[in-house]
Amino acid sequence: MRFFKYSIILLIxxxxxxxxxxxxxxxxxxxxxxxxSSPRIKQRxxxxxxxxxxxxxxxxxxxxxxxxxxxxxxTHVRKTTRNIETFLKHFRNDTIAxxxxxxxxxxxxxxxxxxxxxxxxxxxxxxxxxxTMMVAVGNHDIYFDxxxxxxxxxxxxxYYFIVQTPxxxxxxxxxxxxxxxxxxxxxxRWFKDLLNWSDKQxxxxxxxxTHTHLFKRDNSQTPSTNYSLEETYELLDLFSKHHIDMxxxxxxxxxxxxxxxxxxxxxxxxMLDYKSPAFYMIANMGDEIDxxxxxxxxxxxx
Amino acid sequence: xxxxxxxxxxxxxxxxxxxxxxxAQVQHGDTAYAVKFRSAYAFNKTYSHxxxxxxxxxxxxxxxxxxxxxxxxxxxNNYAFGLQVRPKITLPVGALYxxxxxxxxxxxRNQIFDLTAALMLGYRMxxxxxxxxxxxxxxxxxxxxxxxxxxxxxxxxxxxxxxxxFVRPQTSNWNLSLAIMxxxxxxxxxxxxxxxxxxxxxxxxxxxxxxxxxYYKTAGxxxxxxxxxxxxxxxxxDYRF
Numbered sequence: 001m002r003f004f005k006y007s008i009i010l011l012i013x014x015x016x017x018x019x020x021x022x023x024x025x026x027x028x029x030x031x032x033x034x035x036x037s038s039p040r041i042k043q044r045x046x047x048x049x050x051x052x053x054x055x056x057x058x059x060x061x062x063x064x065x066x067x068x069x070x071x072x073x074x075t076h077v078r079k080t081t082r083n084i085e086t087f088l089k090h091f092r093n094d095t096i097a098x099x100x101x102x103x104x105x106x107x108x109x110x111x112x113x114x115x116x117x118x119x120x121x122x123x124x125x126x127x128x129x130x131x132t133m134m135v136a137v138g139n140h141d142i143y144f145d146x147x148x149x150x151x152x153x154x155x156x157x158x159y160y161f162i163v164q165t166p167x168x169x170x171x172x173x174x175x176x177x178x179x180x181x182x183x184x185x186x187x188x189r190w191f192k193d194l195l196n197w198s199d200k201q202x203x204x205x206x207x208x209x210t211h212t213h214l215f216k217r218d219n220s221q222t223p224s225t226n227y228s229l230e231e232t233y234e235l236l237d238l239f240s241k242h243h244i245d246m247x248x249x250x251x252x253x254x255x256x257x258x259x260x261x262x263x264x265x266x267x268x269x270x271m272l273d274y275k276s277p278a279f280y281m282i283a284n285m286g287d288e289i290d291x292x293x294x295x296x297x298x299x300x301x302x
Numbered sequence: 303x304x305x306x307x308x309x310x311x312x313x314x315x316x317x318x319x320x321x322x323x324x325x326a327q328v329q330h331g332d333t334a335y336a337v338k339f340r341s342a343y344a345f346n347k348t349y350s351h352x353x354x355x356x357x358x359x360x361x362x363x364x365x366x367x368x369x370x371x372x373x374x375x376x377x378x379n380n381y382a383f384g385l386q387v388r389p390k391i392t393l394p395v396g397a398l399y400x401x402x403x404x405x406x407x408x409x410x411r412n413q414i415f416d417l418t419a420a421l422m423l424g425y426r427m428x429x430x431x432x433x434x435x436x437x438x439x440x441x442x443x444x445x446x447x448x449x450x451x452x453x454x455x456x457x458x459x460x461x462x463x464x465x466x467x468f469v470r471p472q473t474s475n476w477n478l479s480l481a482i483m484x485x486x487x488x489x490x491x492x493x494x495x496x497x498x499x500x501x502x503x504x505x506x507x508x509x510x511x512x513x514x515x516x517y518y519k520t521a522g523x524x525x526x527x528x529x530x531x532x533x534x535x536x537x538x539x540d541y542r543f
Contacts, residue, residue, distance in 0.1 A: 036527035041347075139525035180529050181522030182347045215441075216457045216492050225494040225524050228531055229416070230409075231348040233441075237412035240445070260441070260455050261414075262448045 038142045041184035044157060044177060049190070051155040058161040060132055062098045065165040066286030070094070072296075073103035073211075073250025074270035076140060077112045081119035082273050082300040087280055088123040090294070097282075098130040098163065103250040103268060104138025104179065104211030113149045134161060138211040138250065139179045158187055160194060162203075163285070171205040171285055172198055178212035178249075181225050188234075195242040205285060208239065208247045213267045215258055224252050239263040245289060248281075255279065255293065271296060332473065334542040336360045340513065344376075346532025347521065352378045354534065358487065366390060368399075372487045379411040382488040396427035401435065405490055413444040418490040420462055428471040435462040437490050460484075461493045478502040486517075494524050503540075511540040 039047070070091040075084055091100045107116050125131050137157040141150050150157070157177040164170050176183060176191060183191060198206060212226050214236065227235065239247060240261035247265040255269035271278045278297040284290045338358040345351050358372040370386040383406050390399035401422040408415045422435025439457040464483035470476070481499045484491045491497065501515035514537045521531035 036522070036525070036529060038527060040529055139522065139527045143525070143527045179522075179525070180527050181525060182529070182531055184347050185350055188348065215455055216460070217455065218459075225522055226492065228346070228348070228495060228519065228521060229489065229491060230346060230532075231521075233409045233412040233414045233416075234348045237409075237414060240413075240448070258455055259451055261443050261445065 036143055036180070038145055038147045041177065041180045041182065042186055044137075044142070044147060045184060045187040045190070047151060048156040048158040048177065051151075052159055055155065057159060058132070060098050060130065060161060060163045062096075062163050062165045062285075063129070064096050065167050065169055066096075066284055067163065067165065068094055068097040069283045069285060070097055070100035070280060071103065071209075071248055071268055071283060072100070072271045072280040073268045074105040074138070074253055074272065075102070075116070076105055076108040076270070076272055077116040077119075078108045078274065079115075080273045081115060083271050083278050083296045084116070084119045085123055086296050086300040087271065088120070090280075090296075090299075092124070092126040092129070092131060094282075095126075095129055099132040099134060101173070101209050101248070102133065102135045103209060103248060104136045105140040105250060106135065106138065107146075108140055110144045110146065113146065113153070117153060134173070134175060134209070136175050136210050137177050137179045142179055158190065169204040170202065171207065172201070172203045173207045173209055176208065176210045178210045178227070181212060181227055182231055183235075192238065195238060199242060204287075205245045205289060206243060208244055210247075210249055211251050213249045213252045213256070214247065214265050215256070215260075217256060217258065218254070226251065236261055236263065246283075248283075266291070269293070273297075273300075332360070332542075333362050335362065336511075336540045336542040338372075338513070338538060338540045340536050340538030342517075342534040342536035344532065344534035346519070348532075349378045352376055354536075356488070356536075356538070365392065370487070374488045380407060380409050382407040384487050386487075390426075396425055399424045399426060399433075401433060403437075403485070403490070405488065407489065408444075410444075414441060415444055416441045420485065420490055422462055422464075422485075424464075426472075428473075429468050431464070431466040431468075431472075433462070433464045436460065437462050437485070439490065457492075460490065462490065476502065476504040491519075496520065496523060509542050511542060513538045513540060 072087055091097055107113050120133060135154050137150055160172055160174045162170050162172050174194065177187060214226065214232055216226060240263055244263050247263060249267055252267050253270035256267040258265045268281045269279045271280055276297050277295050279293045280296055281291055281293050340356040342354045344354055354374055354376045356372060356374045358370065361369040363369060366389060368388040368390065372384040374382040385404050387402045388399050390397050401424055403420040406415065406417045416439055418437050418439045420435055420437035422433045424431065424433030437460045439460060441455045443453050462485045464481060464485055466479050466481035468477050468479045479501050482496055484493060484496050497517060497519040499515055499517045503511050503513045505511050517534045517536065519532045520528050522528045
């Protein structure tokens with residue numbers, strides 16, 4: 001009985017330590033389980049707004065009306081970037097794809113940002129097409145005080161961008177910071193104002209891109225906390241009232257597709273180098289939105 | 303499907319109202335019927351500031367069965383109804399109980415309701431009360447004009463837990479307790495969304511009890527990026543029969 005008790009305690013301790021450790025540096029951040037040391041959502045949002053005020057919001061020209069968007073998430077870069085390179089190869093060779101989106105957890109822990117950015121910047125670009133990468137911040141991207149590194153590369157975690165097509169259709173993409181399991185008071189207010197403004201415009205599609213998933217229909221990924229119930233319902237109602245077509249997210253590493261209140265919520269699924277299968281999603285933005293999933297590790301070098 | 307779930311919610315609500323006028327009382331280890339009245343100031347990052355009002359009834363029908371019913375009204379236009387049936391077995395040390403809960407919350411502000419059914423196995427001693435169990439949640443859309451394919455979402459498995467420690471035996475004249483749990487009388491949260499509650503009571507006389515609690519809920523727990531999500535400061539009184 002005593003052996004059983006101590007085994008359980010040891011197992012729980014190992015689990016907790018494993019969840020808190022950076023595999024590269026073996027640094028621990030146990031306190032972060034209960035109170036993170038990175039800047040809080042209020043501060044991150046203020047800094048994102050500061051960047052937005054200085055740089056504005058992007059409008060991307062699509063080459064065709066029914067263009068493609070390449071969506072990947074949870075790459076959790078550690079020592080290799082094999083699947084990311086394959087993803088970039090596919091994306092940069094697709095002539096009707098003006099942009100790609102990363103839904104967060106780009107890196108796993110400290111020291112990996114540099115490796116990740118090398119992959120993005122060094123992989124050969126196609127000079128005949130747009131090459132835009134939009135990123136939503138994930139919880140792994142900011143803990144261990146990595147928010148400043150994220151900010152130095154991308155500047156903002158709460159923003160929107162518009163894609164304009166040759167026939168003057170316009171699609172809007174809202175990117176929100178959910179890496180802390182809540183939007184926070186200020187970001188929620190900003191997001192509501194933005195949705196109200198978007199209702200008065202003539203957008204063909206409205207998409208929300210963020211990290212955290214909305215539902216826990218299965219327990220395929222633990223421990224992956226999502227929003228509180230109050231915030232889940234508040235967001236769902238906002239999406240429905242403001243005619244959001246789709247909610248794209250990651251965080252949970254397994255694909256999940258749910259339709260609720262006329263909003264399609266897609267958890268894309270992880271694109272890890274160290275766990276197969278790894279997928280990304282191609283969304284074709286025509287009058288309707290079609291999407292398909294590509295198993296990327298089938299094309300990656302071992 | 304939506305309509306039948308609404309019917310179930312309505313049935314639960316009616317049951318709760320039927321049960322309320324009967325006699326009642328307070329929490330663990332108590333043997334008196336009681337009615338409870340509470341009000342709270344609350345804050346969370348979704349609603350900002352708001353208030354809640356609760357009415358509840360506790361009924362230790364006999365030494366083997368307790369019933370509890372709760373209603374909560376919030377100024378955020380949300381309404382929760384909870385019913386608990388708790389058969390128990392007294393052991394040489396402590397008591398073992400099986401708790402069946404049904405909680406329905408109407409989030410009228412969001413045109414969403416949820417209904418959670420839960421089964422828990424608990425063990426209660428003088429200074430400690432622990433329980434573990436399983437709950438299933440259905441989230442329903444109250445806007446019936448929406449596409450019929452998007453009416454509800456089921457979250458079929460959720461691990462429930464509660465650990466509550468008391469500084470004095472639970473039958474004492476006054477007490478303080480600290481609890482960590484993902485289940486309260488008004489809400490069953492997801493497994494990885496724990497909350498903490500510090501609470502206490504003081505029996506003014508044989509019938510009246512004063513109650514106060516401070517509730518704390520986190521966001522992003524286990525993300526290594528956790529933060530405060532909400533608090534509520536609750537005060538109230540019980541009338542014990």
